[in-house]
Amino acid sequence: MKYILYIVLLYVFLPFNPYIDLMAILIFFIAFQEDDRFVLLFSFFAGLLIDLYYPVVLGINMLIYIILVQTLIYIKRYIVHSPVVVFAIFMSFYLTKIVIMHLILSAPLVIQSIIITTIVFSPIFILLNRLFYKRWIKI
């Protein structure tokens, strides 16, 4: 049931992705909380959906997301799970993605989108916690 809800959220967030990177927040949340294999498949699927929006760059989002998620899965065992650390890791995760996209595809850096995504990360992360785990903060 929880996994179905993740897929539903994926589709709900998809149209807003050019303005706020809700997909990155969702993938980060799932990577932090869920089973490793599911996270890999989910990030691959999310990357595929984003790529299908812009088929000319098919493959790039899939690749970036599975590499970043795999890295996140690997390091999450070794970090202190506090709100500040989670936020800092998300920023690294998100900015790495942005920089790779910029370097490979010469994608423009939309500062407004980056700022909004940074601002909404914490509230959405807390809301997702509340939605899936019935508590505001689970770290």
Added chain:
Amino acid sequence: MSRHQLILFSILFIISTTTLPLSEQVKLQLAAPLSSVLLFPVKTTTQFLQFLTVSNTRITELETVVNQLQLENAELKKRILRDTTDFKTTKYKLLRAQIIGRDPLNINGYLYVDKGQKQQLYVNQPAISINGLVGKIKYVGVKYSIVETIENKGFTVSAIDVNTGVHGIIKKRDNLIFDFIRINDEINIGDAIYTSGMSEIFPEGILIGRVKKIERGNHLFFKPIFITPGVQINRLTHVYIISDSTITASEKYK
């Protein structure tokens, strides 16, 4: 990393990397069937929302046309029934204004609309809706205006019963009353009351309401006639301001 996860990661990595060096043409061909299946929910929702937006725009356009035709129709009716010597046509320009607020002390008496001096509105311009007369502009701000409605106490407008041709004044007291109708004048329940045009503010032919009740009052000369307004002010979301009118000789009668 467990063995299973390593295999899974390798498979996904290979799939991702093999799609990267493909040419644009091949990527598009590959994406087309996948997109039609996987993005079906998103595309359907987007198309539905686009349809709603287009429909909304179309409704607004049609409402403007209906309002213009109603005014034109009333003028033509008058020409046919009474005034066959006037061969002029009046074309009205309507400006759609969204209702952005109401006076909390007089909720149906005053409406705040989102057009003002910037749209060259001025005091006393008539406001109408698809169902008839709404009122007139009482105050114009830079970006908003206040419309005094027919539901505001003291509002008056000259009117005519189109079935019988009896003239009178519509006044808002506790009810909407068609006043100064003599006891002998013929008025029937259900008659449509329109603006008569005997006003510097309101053009003729805008529906005000219909006759609801006729009373034999104590007055020696006049009988009070109660009107049901055509417009339900508390249900309005937008109004049309009659912003301009041009009078031209009709081509047909030149």
